[in-house]
Amino acid sequence: METNPLSLRPPTSALRWFALAIVALAGAGMLASVLVLTRVPGVASALDLDPALATRSLVVHVNLATGVWFFAVLAGLACLAETFGPSGEGPVTVAVIGVVVFLAAAVSPAAAVLSDYVPVLDHPAFFVGLATFAAGVAFDVVRPRAFTSDRWLPREVRYGVRAAGYVFVIAMATTAAAYLCRDPTATPAARYQHLFWGGGHVLQFAATAAMVATWLFLFRNAVGVPALASTITAIVFALLVAPAMLGPILVLTRQSPAAFTSLMEVGIFPAVVLVVVAGASTARRHGRPSDLHWPVQPIAERGLIVGVGMTLLGFALGAAIRGDTTLTPAHYHISIGAVTVSFMTTLLVLLPRFGAPLSHPRLAMWQPVLYGGGQTVFALGLAIAGFWGSSGRKLYDASQHVMASAERIGWIVAGLGGLLAFAGGIAFIALVVGSTRRLMTT
Missing domain, CATH: 1.20.120 (Four Helix Bundle (Hemerythrin (Met), subunit A))
Structure with missing residues (x-):
């Protein structure tokens, strides 16, 4: 029960x-x-x-x-x-x-x-x-x-979680609509591209809504007050849910695949920018509190800053994409990395509330920086290679043609960043395992 x-x-x-x-x-x-x-x-x-x-x-x-x-x-x-x-x-x-x-x-x-x-x-x-x-x-x-x-999540966070859940279901409906409109003569590559293109875009709305919800949670733990007024909270999540509702319709009416790209551009960017601007204004008015719980407050603060920074950099890299180069996976990896670091930090903040005090508090304070920094370096390495025209965003070493020295430098930087992010991931797993021993024995 x-x-x-x-x-x-x-x-x-x-x-x-x-x-x-x-x-x-x-x-x-x-x-x-x-x-x-x-x-x-x-x-x-x-x-x-x-x-x-x-x-x-x-x-x-x-x-x-x-x-x-x-x-x-x-x-x-x-x-x-x-x-x-x-x-x-x-x-x-x-x-x-x-x-x-x-x-x-x-x-x-x-x-x-x-x-x-x-x-x-x-x-x-x-x-x-x-x-x-x-x-x-x-x-x-x-x-x-x-x-x-x-008890666990404040009201504004619950709004975001519910909105993300609704969008997740809409994404499933979009994929089901694509299945109904499938071409039985298409090749496997074309068939699965059609099947998941629309639903995949809608899933980005769901992931973004969930990420924004965790930002509101981290802000509350870092600053001590809600980041947004109730009206702005409602507007933010409406901006994320409303465009996603068009997903099944776009598929059933056989709109161009570019329609989903446009949908994501006009739906996600304004909502995220509104959260960042309004949250920054609230933080400036209230400042950093001195009476919040240590180490939860610095963990939440650092994770929030890293997640927001990675998201904004992801927008910039996305705007720089021209053609099929490694700028595309650079944008993609830093964007999903922002979601991941926000989720990681949220779980680290929740652990003490679950009766699992953090086993290594100082490591927990630096874990979001280590993981987020590694993912950022990885993405910037891909961006360097992409700016010099490196292609093959879905290809691997045997099929990968690294021509210019700048491209090679980009791939090496990406490799180093990937290793840093991997270390950050190991740190997160170690923190969770070490901190939950007490919880698992109660």
């Missing part, structure tokens, strides 16, 4: 969602090390790494890092936002089964198809697993709630 939100222990379903998210992040991190090695000139050939291994690793890495990690955290926050009645652990069990099924497909000889947003393995088990995981998440983020309390 779920715990009443007024008790000291968080809902079991939330803890299980967060555990699934952290395991997925750890798996994605291990696969990322393979990808980093294949991106550094000469390393893959020296280690005799099979390019096909990198491609398959990429498929699983992306689905773990931007699918399971992102939306398992969202589902966990939904369980904290408004606690359910009895029998609330079924959805997370369904999601775990889905992850196991799609990982089982990874050991099959199925071909990897690098469709945008959701790369896939062309095997039925892979799609059954993804759909099962999505069903578990969808059930927990939209089903009716029994209680509402500020």
Whole structure:
């Protein structure tokens, strides 16, 4: 049975969602090390790494890092936002089964198809697993709630979590609409690109709404007051939900794929800028409080600054994209890195409230900087290579042509940044494992 939100222990379903998210992040991190090695000139050939291994690793890495990690955290926050009645652990069990099924497909000889947003393995088990995981998440983020309390998340954060949950379901509906409009004669590459193009764009709205919700949570813990007035909070999340609602319509009316790109440009940027400007104004008025809990306050402050900074840099890199160069993955990686560091910091801030004091508080204060800094260096390395025309954003060492010295420098910088981010990820996992020993034994 779920715990009443007024008790000291968080809902079991939330803890299980967060555990699934952290395991997925750890798996994605291990696969990322393979990808980093294949991106550094000469390393893959020296280690005799099979390019096909990198491609398959990429498929699983992306689905773990931007699918399971992102939306398992969202589902966990939904369980904290408004606690359910009895029998609330079924959805997370369904999601775990889905992850196991799609990982089982990874050991099959199925071909990897690098469709945008959701790369896939062309095997039925892979799609059954993804759909099962999505069903578990969808059930927990939209089903009716029994209680509402500020015990774990303040009201403005709950608004954001609910908005992100609605957009997640809209993304699933957009993908279903694309399936109904599929071309049975298309090649696998064209078929899966069509299937996930629209839904993948809508998922960016869901991830952004969830990230903004965690920013509001971190701001409250860093400054001690809400970042936004209630009216502005409503406007921000309306700006993120309203455009996403057009997703299924754009697919069913067979609009150009560029329509989704335009939708994301006009929907995400204004909402994020409004949050940043309004939050900065609030912080300037109230200043830094001296009576908030240590080390939660500096952890929240640093994680918030890193997440916001990475997001704004991601916007700048996105605006600089011209053609098919590595500027595209530079923009993509720093953007998803911003979501990840915001989620990591939120979980670090929540751990003491869950009865799990941070095992190494000073490491926790620097972990967002280490991970976020590494991801930023990685993205800037890709940007350097992209500015010099380096292409192959979906290719790996054997197919990668590094011509100019500046391109080579860019790839080396990216490799170093990837290693720093990997170290930041290890630090996060170590902090969670070390801090939850007490929680697991109670």
